[in-house]
Amino acid sequence: MKLADYVVKFLEQRKINDIFLVSGGGIMHLIDAVGKNENINYYCNYHEQACAIAAEGHARVTGKPAVCLVTVGPGAVNALAGIVGAWYDSIPMIVVTGQVKKELIANFSEIRQRGPQEGNVLEMARPVTKYAVSVVEPNDIRKELEKAFYIATSGRPGPVWVEIPLDIQGAEVNEETLPSWDQESRKSEAVNYQEFEEIVRLIENAERPLLVPGNGVWMAGVRDQFVKLVEKTNIPVAVSFTSKDLLPEEHDCFVGVFGTAGQRRANFAVQNCDLLISLGSGLSLSKVGFNYGGFAPKAKKIIIDIDKGQVFNQVVRPDVGVVADLKSIVPFLTENLNAEKLNILPKWREVCSLWKRKYFPVGPEFYDNAEFVNSYVFMDKISDLLVNNACLTVGNGLDCVSYYQAFKVKEGQRTLISGNWGSMGWDLPLAIGACIGRGKEKTLCVTGDGSLQWNVQELMTISKNRLPIKIFVFNNRGYSAIRATQKNFSGGKYVASDEGSGVGNPNFELLAQAYGIRYFSIQTNADIVRVASEAIEGSAACLVEVNIHPDQWISPKASAYRDENGKIHSRPLEDMEPLLPREEIEENMSIFD
Template sequence: MIRIADFILKYLAEQTTVRHVFMLPGGGCMHLVDALGRNKHFTYVCNLHEQAAAIAAEAYGQYTNDLGLVLVTTGPGATNAITGVAGAWIDSTPLLVLSGQAKTTDLIGDKGVRQMGVQEVDIVPMVSPITKYACRVVDPLRIKYELQKALYLARSGRKGPVWLDLPLDLQGAPVDETKLPSFEPPQETGGDGRLDGQMDHLLNLLATVKAPAILVGNGVRLDGAIPQFLALAERLRIPVMTTWKAADFLPEDHPLFVGRPGIVGQRGANFVQQTCDCLVVLGARLDLCQTGFNHPHFAPRAKKIIVDIDSSEINKLEMALELKVHASSGCAIRVLLEKTKCRRLPDFSKWLRICKDWQQKYPVVLPEYCRNEAVPVNPYYFIDVLSETLPADALIVPGSSGGCAEMTLQAIKLKRGQRLQNTPGLGSMGFGLPASIGACLASGGRPVASMIGDGGLQHNIQELETLHRLNLPIKLFVLNNNGYVSVINMQKNRFEGRLVACNPESGLTLPDTCRVAQAYGLKVCRIENQLNLREAVKDVLGMTGPVICEVMIDASVQTAPRLSSRILPDGRMESMPMEDLWPFLPREEYHAAMSAAEGLK
């Protein structure tokens, strides 16, 4: 006989690559906590808030592409974890949450009351919309079945979070593990069975077009198919754009890489996206940040081929599509690799040269940003300097919201071997610090650089103690703009400059980052201006252990280039197309870019 709590940890140790469990203890999960402490396979990480535990586990699952594991108690312990789970749901990260619960005899059931058990909250219906599977296990004999089912669903198809709610008496119940029924996974199809013919159609189409492009997303990573994708891209010799979640697939200097398009993007990449005559989208869900807010205006000249494992993500698109390929991107890539082995492929070198010229002509970091003067630091210049200085094995974990996230993904120049991960779908403040901890542990201790805002840091600032305790090689660059600059810019642009709750003048104050970090026992430094910025960044990266570096940012710098609108002579607002980013180019220059591909033969 074995206690169910011990069985759960034993099974997870045998069936996953997980080595760390992110957790907070509590009475509602006492048997699970005891079992975790007794299990020699796992190292438990004592976060100081369940939200941080879930975020760290989400980052762990992102890095390993296997699973992140969270253990929380009942009631507030479970509800606190929801934000991290929502991030995993949107970005398709495999994650398992184990939550304690009141005893089965104390549950609300059909009594019609709000609570019966101590700290009881009916968590399963709360998290069901943001999980692939959520279940309260009340029958001890079902524990193996439910655990196997949850693990299967988290790691198959379109991956995502799952949740098992475990009452206290069930956790402590003894079972004979040899008599536990198992879950039998259904036979996977991975699509609608038309893949082979559709890939023939795609290759035939490529033989007729002059200016194709690929937009690759995180689905390729989730399928474990990045090496195969790179082999395919280099065989086809087609310009490649990446989403934010796939930013590290190709280094900045790769001959096929032409940028990251979007409503906050890179001008050259947006030109490629909007003027190509064929767009192959692999494993990218095409959210509004990618397409803009008017679907028919996305890549309007292109015959569009969308490959996605989730047919709903294809069917939501209100635009003309040449091919809707319901299949995993990994399967599609493997079929294309096989079909192109002996096939004569078109030459797109002239078009590729146009794309690379745009990339070089329209850098995000402009020369005027890079003054070596005693002025507050331009955030774009800082990211540019950091890009130059980071080692080739760096793990980069930007915050997931606001100007800090946007400017980082616009300006960063990744090197071969570097890894960047974030959670942009939810875009929540407070992800950067716990995500850095989870990613660093998952990587076995790679050096981490994290860029977060002074506002976002406050949301999980207690994790500075977790960072101090674990002594991880994380360099946390806190970009201090004395408030919420994204909100400031929004309010200035939309509400005639009226500011509310976004800086000291409008009611928001933030503490001294360095003094707070020192109170946690961490090494700190502050970069006040752009004098010797490169040397200052090198010094921080050269320090051992965790370091908190506060960077005093020029708060007047706006995110650019970005999708915007302009006021027409009659006073109406006009939303600009994705190829016409603010700050707007001279019209002659803009029209020249729009016609650049027309002469290709």
């Protein structure tokens, strides 16, 4: 059989039902093989970055590796920009690319290029993949695919890169005699139960424990076990940005989202706990703040992650660091923690509940402007409208911050954000992959006017495949986050951030019409429920323009400030702008002293 046919059959045998691709001459044999296979659906994106991000979205909702197929050279380089987010967020992906014929592959140390559109993309891919290989011998195809698939899904998941030269794709192979990957290479780490038992003792002795789960809980497939752990122990939970959908808003143990742009209520819990248990949550600067020496200052910190670097090399150093798979430790904690042995202060749970009620993010002042939509009010209202099994993707500007603060997750919902990379243009193609991965169920995408234009061509993917994706575009006339920085630190001189400084928007109604997508407009807070309800109803795609005030800033936020000498400092997590009265901060921080 042709090697390209074997590649597609291999993917089919591993339950890969959907492939995202952009066609090209450098993958002509692979494209032909995909087209001949009746058990695999292929979806044509219109840019390789979007193709890779769509595969990421598919993997996020299915928990299985997704496949992206792109051509040689420029196509492969475009895909690189799309896989970096998957690398940092630990999303399993198989990227298959073409290359020029084997005999034309250049010695890149001596010459820049020999074949048409050739490039040394493999070396570019290595820093952002778990494994990158060029299959230059036809008989190696089985073992390299097996190895790549295993590496993508084992340990800390992530993308892998398989490059196949054009003539190798078309080579004939004997499926029965292809050598497989050495099974002995698949090492599994021994579980250190003594470390697990120490964690049990620490939790039992803590008076103010706080569980801090991250996206690792989802990626390890232990979300249900985690919920059992929470409900058995009744330990309060503060989640990271990427794991807000682990628990519904109404859950008694859910305190909120912590971080520099997180919720006050959760930040107060983090800053007052005496034991912080991080489960698969990379404690990066966006979460702990640039004043990271003041993160959880009263707590002993237990950091548990499958990646040793995440445990010991982040800015927050653990008092107890455990390198372990959450598949092992979460069930262990659930089984071995006895609620009757816990020493949690009743007041700890009471105060966490008090903070949750007192510092609800959407106050009456958010309704003051009757001419625009407040993004926090929008997220609050849209969360009321969505059903329990809904899926939402959000971008990386005001949309995601408004989501952290005001969206109320319900049981069974998935809400997807880029936790670490924050690429513009990520949200729309991710919604495409998530929608397809969920069997083409209705999917919402909340994006910004800037982000949409990075991958605006993917409106054609949505239209062509009749995907029921509801796109809400925050139109705040450019880049509000950049304007906020320029206002605070450049005296309000805007450069490359709004209409007057070089950044414009299209007519979104005409844009939607060009792609055959229905258009709606939400002009004020009073329009949200009526218009959004109509837009969400039915299975047709739509684009909803949301009229956001250009000067609406992120609130609350643990911001930097200048002292009287002009030196810049970062505030601790409990001290968010708009600033609370000093007495209120001190009262919240001294409750348990």
